[in-house]
Amino acid sequence: MSAHPYRFGIEEEYFLADAETRGTPRRSVKPFHQAAGERLPEIGRELLQCQVEVCTPPSTAFPAAHAALREQRQALAELGREHGLLVFAAGTHPIADWARQLPTKGDRYRGILRDVGLAGRRSLICGMHVHVEVADPDRRVALMDRLLPFQPLLLALSVSSPFWQGKPTGLAAYRLSAFGELPRTGLPDLMGDAAAYERYVRIMTNAGSIQDASFLWWSLRPSIKFPTLELRIADSCTRLADAIVVAALFRCLVRLIERRPDINAGLTGVSRAIAAENLWRAQRSGIEAELIDEASEQAFPFDAALDTLLSLIAEDAEALGCTEEVADARRILREGTSADRQIAAFEGTRGGDTSNRQALDAVVDWLAETTRDG
DSSP: OOOSOOOEEEEEEEEEEETTTSSSOSSOSHHHHHHHHHHOTTOBOOSBTTEEEEEOOSBSOHHHHHHHHHHHHHHHHHHHHHTTEEEEOOSBOSSOOGGGOOBOOSHHHHHHHHHHTHHHHTOOBOEEEEEEEOSOGGGHHHHHHHHGGGHHHHHHHHOOBOEETTEEOSOSBTHHHHHTTSSSOSSOOOOOSHHHHHHHHHHHHHTTSOSSGGGOOOSEEEOSSSSEEEEEEEEOOSSHHHHHHHHHHHHHHHHHHHHOTTTTTTOOHHHHHHHHHHHHHHHHHGGGOEEEETTTTEEEEHHHHHHHHHHHTHHHHHHHTOHHHHHTHHHHHHHOOHHHHHHHHHHHHHTSSOOHHHHHHHHHHHHHHHHHHO
16 A cells, blocks of 8 residues: 555636626736736646636645635636636636637647647636546556546536536536547546556657647546646536535545555446446436446436445545545535536526526626635
């Protein structure tokens, strides 16, 4: 058993919206990005100018990560107010038109857009990424394989993208559909071991398909910048507490899979196909989804699947000092996900003498207020 403390880091992506129209910013957002870069050293840029990213430093304590993200959210909200902008966390922007978005300047972003064409311009989405340290690089690929069946449950807890281009989508997490237009997204293929993964990356690089492994945009991957596994399945979580839940669950799962070599050993193509079906169920229905258990060949309500997971990781949560954080997943079941709350805000407003656009404005207002309040 590795002695390292499973350090983790959280990256959150946010949207920028015009504070008056709630849609695409009408003026240049360059002054906002400049001010953010000066005030927040952890700030980062994303593919489109209407996006911004923050991250936590490596940590072993979730209260510290919570405090860091809360401070960053509040600082960005204040900067947004100064520049006539709203800042909010969601998987998709409920109103903004992808065709009006401007790409971020830089060789990497220009290269991506040149490579993927219109699909890149349409990638008006935000996610949350969680890095968890895995000290031995040769173990990361095997762990990636064995963590695959847990990803639908983590997505379901984070869903925050029920609207797209001003319309309800009927899905709790439309972000995955938009992201799926890009190559090398979705669940990773089963690689088996580090040697097979390295061969795949070498072939893809030599063939000119990718520059390096950072162009593998899978929902879970070994990081090339850090000694970590990087979870990328989650929508950007509007409520900070939800982000902490997902990060804590993933951290515990990494430890569980390391200490229990029997769990998800020998996954097959059928295993991956079932995980893909569960991912679709989570994308469509969030925490209302029934998830299929391969061993029993039955589907179970989400709350039962969550109870099973929490029992599995109880020892890990205690060892990592995050029992309260993982138990908070049950709060999401009680209160609903961000997608649930967005739909409620939309339907509650639309029920009066208002238009769909006014109802969507109410959704954006809820997103911005909830993001700011943490």
